[in-house]
Amino acid sequence: QVQLVESGGGLVQAGDSLRLSCAASGRTSSSGAMGWFRQAPGKEREFVAGIRWSGGFTSYADSVKGRFTISTDNAKNTVYLQMNSLKPEDTAVYYCATKLGSVTYNRYLYESWGQGTQVTVSS
Secondary structure, eight states, X not given: OEEEEEEOOEEEETTOOEEEEXXXXXXXXXXXXXXXXXXXXXXXXXXXXEEETTSSOEEEOTTTTTTEEEEEEGGGTEEEEEEXXXXXXXXXXXXXXXXXXXXXXXXXXXXXXXOOEXXXXXX
16 A cells, blocks of 8 residues: 655745645555646546656646646655646646556546645636
């Protein structure tokens, strides 16, 4: 079982930046993948970005390409989501999740989830 803890959320203005962190502990696997998802009130949880623990491969939702960057620090078992040029529509609870194998947009294939961190972007 993998435990995930997100941090770094907050209230910012449009155009600002935030960096989210997701610390993993327990039975992590270097062959697995990490994903960031977000869920706004009344909306489905959606894929934001994903990365293989082994590095190299990353994937982004079209809505965040060019603004968000996902990265890993394997020594710390931590995944980051650098969010720049934030927009009010980025407001949501952000979750990290992990799975074996490759990155996928499909949230149902992720096995372990964090508790989420709130990001609020004011206009």
